[in-house]
Amino acid sequence: MLHTLSIGELADRLADREISSVELARHFLARIERLNPSLNAVITVTADEALSSAAAADARLGAGERGRLLGIPLIHKDIFCTDGVRTSCGSRMLDNFVAPYDATVVTRLKAAGAVMLGKSNMDEFAMGSSNETSYYGPVRNPWDTTKVPGGSSGGSAAASAARLAAYSTGTDTGGSIRQPAALTGLTGVKPTYGRVSRYGMIAFASSLDQAGVLSRSAADAAEVLKVMAGFDPKDSTSVDAPVPDYPALLDAPLKGLKIGLLREFFDGLESRNATLIQDALKLFTSLGAETVEVSLPHLPLSVPTYYVVAPAECSSNLSRFDGVRYGYRCAAPSDLTDLYERSRGEGFGAEVKRRIMTGTYVLSAGYFDAYYLKAQKVRRLITDDFRAAFEKVDLVAGPTTPTPAFAVGAKIDDPVTMYLNDIYTIGANLAGLPGLSTPCGYVDGLPMGLQLVGPHFSEAKLLSAAHHYQRATEWHLHTPDGYQ
Amino acid sequence: MSLTRQDVEKIAHLARLSITDRESPSYVTSLSSIVEFVDQLSSVDTGNVSPMAHPLDGQRQRLRPDAVAETDHHEKYQANAPRVQAGLYIVPRVIE
DSSP states (O other), X not given: OGGGSOHHHHHHHHHTTSSOHHHHHHHHHHHHHHHHXXXXXXXXXXXHHHHHHHHHHHHXXXXXXXXXXXXXXXXXXXXXXXXXXXXXTTSGGGTTOBOSSOOHHHHHHHHTTOEEEEEEOOSGGGOOSSSOSOTTOOOOBTTBTTBOOOSSSHHHHHHHHTTSSSEEEEEESSSTTHHHHHHTTOEEEEOOTTSBOOTTBOOSOTXXXXXXXXXXXXHHHHHHHHHHBSOOTTSTTOOOOOOOOGGGGTTSOOTTOEEEEEHHHXXXXXXXXXXXXXXXXXXXXXXXXXXXXXXXXXXXXXXXXXXXXXXHHHHHHGGGOSSSSSSOOOSSOSSHHHHHHHHHHHHSOHHHHHHHHHHHHHHSTTTIIIIIIHHHHHHHHHHHHHHHHTTTOSEEEEESXXXXXXXXXXXXXXXXXXXXXXXXXHHHHHHTOOEEEXXXXXXXXXXXXXXXXXXXXXXXXXXXXXXXHHHTOOGGGOOOTTXX | OOOOHHHHHHHHHHTTOOOOTTTHHHHHXXXXXXXXXXXXXXXXXXTTOOOOSSSSTTOOXXXXXXXXXXXXXXXXXXXXXXXXXXXXXXXXXXXX
C-alpha cells in the first residue's frame, strides 16, 4: 500500500521511477476525500497546488535530481503561513486570512520538493490538548472516532495516523506534537528551542513555541527534521548552529546510553501505563542502554508555571488581532474600542479568551511580580533540575501522557483537568529541551507513547534511541482499522 | 483566590475582549479555578533565583546593518484587510 510505505521507501520508488509524484499525490488526495469526513483532520485541501507541485517534483526527478523528501506528500498544521492559501490557525479570527507569504518551515520543505496536500485542523491558536477548541469542529482519533486525537496538532496527528499523507508538520508549546503523537501511535518530535525557525509560524507563546514533525517512525522524522532545522536570520531566536545529518546518525550504537528514569514521572502513574513504560525500558537495557534513577524535584510545578507564562505570552502575541489590518472584523463597530472588543470577542473562542485573560491578569499592575516574575523564577528552577540530571544521564524517559485518548467532550468543561494532560510534556518546553514520543503499546486498545527528553541539541541521540527501539518493536508500524 | 465579576470585566476590558452577560459567569468560574491552580507557585522558595525570560542562555538580540532589505508589498498584504482606502486601513473615527 503506497500510504503505508515509509519516506525512505517512497523516495526509493520515486527515484526508480516506479511511481510518479503525481500518482502519489492523487493517491493521498483520494484518501483525504474518502476518509477525512470521519476525522475532520484537514481544514483546507490544496488539490491543485499539490498536483502542480507533484508535477514539478516529477520534472526534477526526471532530470536526475534525488532527495529524500522530493515528491513526497505532506500536510501542514494550519498554523504555518502558506502563501496564497488560507491559514486559519483553527480560528474564526483567521477564517478569511490568506497568507501573503510562506513560513520558513514551508519554504524549506517546498525547496526539498515536498508536496503539500493541505492544512490540518488544530486547537484554536494552538491552545488545547484535544483538538476540541477548533472553530472548525473537533478532530477524531482514527484509532476510535469517539475519542480525541490530542492537541493542539490533532489534525496533523489524525492525518498522519490515518495515512492521509506521508507525514505532517506540527508545533509544540506545552506538548502539542508529542501528546497527539502518543495518542495516535505516531513518532512526534519537538526540537530544541531555536532549532527550527518560527518565522511565519503564528505565535502563541514565543519563548516556548517550536515547530516539529509527526511521522510514522524516527527514521522518517529524521529525514524531515534535517530539512526543517537550521539557522534563519528572519527568526531572532533562531540558533546559528550546524544541523547534524540526523538520518546518518540513526544507527549510532545504543550501548552505554544512560537513560534517566524520572521519579516524578512515575509517581501516581496508572499501573497499565507504568507497565508499558517499564517494558520499554527493559527493552532498552536489553539493547545495551543503562537506566539510572533521577529526580527533578521542581517538575510537578511545571503545569502551574506554564499556565502563567504561556497565557502571559499569548495575551501579548494575540493583541495583534484587532480587526484592523487582517482577520475577523465585527459588523458595524460604533467606535474603535467597540471594533477591538467585538472583533476579538466574536473572533476568538472561549479557551483563547480564557488564556488571554489569564495572561492579562498575571501581567497586570499589582500581580506581575507575584505571578509572572515568580513563574519565571520557578521556570529557572525546573530548567536547573534538568541540567543537573543531564550531568548524570544522556536522556530521560517516561510516559508521554497520563492516559490514552479520552472521549470527545469528556474533559472540555473544566480547563484545569484538560491542562493536566500535559503534565509530562510541559517541562521540556519550559527548559527549551528537545523531546520525542514513540509508540510503545496499547491501553484499552488505544496507543500510548514513551517520551524521551534530552539536553539542548541532542535530537540525534533521541532519534537514534527511538530508532533502535522501533527496530526491535512493531507498534509504530500499525495502522488503525478502517484506514489500512 | 476567587475572582469577582468586576475583576473579570476589568480584565476583559484591559484585553479588549467583549464578554456577554450570559458568558460572564462561566469566565468568572474558570478564571478563578485557573488562578487558584497557579497560586501554588506562591509557596515555592525562589529566594535567590533570577527570572528566566526564555530557555536558552546566552542568546542575544542579533542586529543587522541598517540597509533596506524589503520592497513594497502593501497591496499584497492589504488584500486581507477588512477596509482599505488609498493604502490606508479604515477604522471608526478616533479623533473628533
